[in-house]
Amino acid sequence: xxxxxxxxxxxxxxxxxxxxxxxxxxxxxxxxxxxxxxxxxxxxxxxxxxxxxxxxxxxxxxxxxxxxxxxxxxxxxxxxxxxxxxxxxxxxxxxxxxxxxxxxxxxxxxxxxxxxxxxxxxxxxxxxxxxxxxxxxxxxxxxxxxxxxxxxxxxxxxxxxxxxxxxxxxxxxxxxxxxxxxxxxxxxxxxxxxxxxxxxxxxxxxxxxxxxxxxxxxxxxxxxxxxxxxxxxxxxxxxxx
Numbered sequence: 001x002x003x004x005x006x007x008x009x010x011x012x013x014x015x016x017x018x019x020x021x022x023x024x025x026x027x028x029x030x031x032x033x034x035x036x037x038x039x040x041x042x043x044x045x046x047x048x049x050x051x052x053x054x055x056x057x058x059x060x061x062x063x064x065x066x067x068x069x070x071x072x073x074x075x076x077x078x079x080x081x082x083x084x085x086x087x088x089x090x091x092x093x094x095x096x097x098x099x100x101x102x103x104x105x106x107x108x109x110x111x112x113x114x115x116x117x118x119x120x121x122x123x124x125x126x127x128x129x130x131x132x133x134x135x136x137x138x139x140x141x142x143x144x145x146x147x148x149x150x151x152x153x154x155x156x157x158x159x160x161x162x163x164x165x166x167x168x169x170x171x172x173x174x175x176x177x178x179x180x181x182x183x184x185x186x187x188x189x190x191x192x193x194x195x196x197x198x199x200x201x202x203x204x205x206x207x208x209x210x211x212x213x214x215x216x217x218x219x220x221x222x223x224x225x226x227x228x229x230x231x232x233x234x235x236x237x238x239x240x241x
Contacts, residue, residue: 015042018065018089019116024136032130039123040116051107051115058096058103059120064088067113068185072193073105082193083151085110085171085186094140097123111185158234163195164205165230168215172224182224191222 016037019025025036040063045051051062054073062069064086071084071092083105086092096103097120127133158166168191171184188206192199206222209215214230216223224230 015065015114015116016040019063021089022063022091024091024133024140027132027136028130032126036118036126039118039126041118042114043117044114045109045112047109047111047113049109051109052093052103053106054103056103058093058099058101060093061091061097061118061120061123062093062107063091063116063118065114065116068110069113069115070108070110070190071105072108080193081196082190084147085174085190087174091140094137095144098137098141110190160195160197160201161205162234162236163197164191164202165233167191167195168222168224169227169230169234172227182227183218184222184224185220186222187220188217188222 019036019040020033025033028036042065045067051069052060066088068088069086069092070082071086072080072082074080084092086107092107093103100120127137168184171186172182188202189199192202195202206215206217209230210217212226212229214224214226216225
């Protein structure tokens, strides 16, 4: 993974606020937070850059400062599934970091982005010195398990319109988009990989919703205009379209 300098450039105070505002680190005492910041190395990535690949050693924790990181998995036949999109203010890579085993997914810069990289050799002793921080990571892992369970449920039990509507609603909520600015920076190919359907099926459904003024399609983005109607569709079950 590329970095600006051999040992990583210094991070400005404003960028370090990303760590301070994260629920995992927000309660750290000032001295402990300062110590954490000394471990954080800043890295600037171009869209498409690989951060880590499935099977790599889990030797770092990552925090997104700006941009979006795609967490995905691919089959031997070349099929790809997007499991998550990590935005500014979020952390990722914590599972392999904590258990020291191999990465279970790929992480790729979905846009030009800046991230913090914290080495496992420094972070694990730090966590051991901060018992409350260990509890925060347990809570984060539980949240990840719940989110994954919901994803599996949507893919197995919901019809295509419900799956797509659920995905759009989750993305607006995840990135805390306001009711007047629900533009999701995602392509139709990417969302097709999230919900497990062909791009053609996704396009047909989105065009249908666009004709009802539920969404608006833009280059590289989907704008949710009527989240309430999408939510009603989710709750209506398989007969809705």
